[in-house]
Amino acid sequence: MELQGRVKDLQDEGLGLAAVSYDSREVMAAFAKQHGITFPLLSDPGSETIKRYGILNTVVAEALAPNSNDPSVRADVQKYISVVKPSPNMAGMAFPGTFVLDRRGRVTSRYFEDFYVERNTVSSMMRRLGVGGDAVAGTKVSSEHLELTTYPSDAAVAPGNRFSIVLDIAPKRGMHVYAPGASTYRVVAVKLAEQPFVRPLAPSYPAAEIYHFKPLDERVPVYQKPFTLVQEVVLEGDLKAQAAFRGKESVTIVGTLDYQACDDRICYNPVSLPLSWTVSLRPLVVQRPSVAR
């Protein structure tokens, strides 16, 4: 289980960790033993807490009800429960997801996915919280205009994981690159080569500053101080993708960082820096603990 490997990182950030499911204490104990889990696995056998949180997976009840042949129910079953036939013992499970809470129990961020196999990795969530050390070594690239360090949020991912490709960019002295909204210049962007079962999500840009180019009295959004681009990526987790990834040890994502840099006198030609990121593949945990429910 990915979470166990992150206990220390979360502790360093002052965050406690617990997981909740509707399994019995015996199942939790067996699972903890099997996977060496030290953080609390909380057992909610009647799903009371799951219901109070409002995240009971209601599709299960529909799948087991007379209207289970309704095409829209069948589609939701595939998406939210299982690609195989759901069984009655699935009743009571939660929609999987994560709440990050402050000391007073208020939600500071939350991560819920529609397709049940997709999960945010903890590092990716931490990256977006702006916390967490860089556990993965970065690749450093230096161009005429900027210094770039880039790395994936996770060294290893499983099918269905949602992780991030991080680019820390420091424009060189006097240089700026263009932010979204700059219409006549090439905006800085990460372009990933199309690849089966790898789905890039919309990139997230930090706030830009407005640069006043006096000779033309032009105001454009730019980055001139160090900034970070985060490109989230989903490794598809459906059966086809799982079959395609089976037996593979890693996935390499290829792309470019495109930008145009200018200083206060010259605008340089647009640049496309070739980049690649390799992450190891972890299998999905499918082995069940040996205990009766």
Add this chain to the structure above:
Amino acid sequence: MPRFSLLVILASLTALEVYAQERARIDVSKRGPQVGARVPDFTLIDQTGKPRTLQSIMGRRGAMLVFIRSADW
């Protein structure tokens, strides 16, 4: 009598519509406490048999509370 059946048909049509609307509306991002809201407290038993509350899982800055589907399948 025909009027009565019409009513019944209308009523079932409305019920079907309501049902169809219900069906279309699964959006997990809308379920459960949203950003800024306080989550309900709980007392749950952990794998060692120890009762745990929201307070007892907190670190000095807060906590990450992960809901998983099952440890069993």
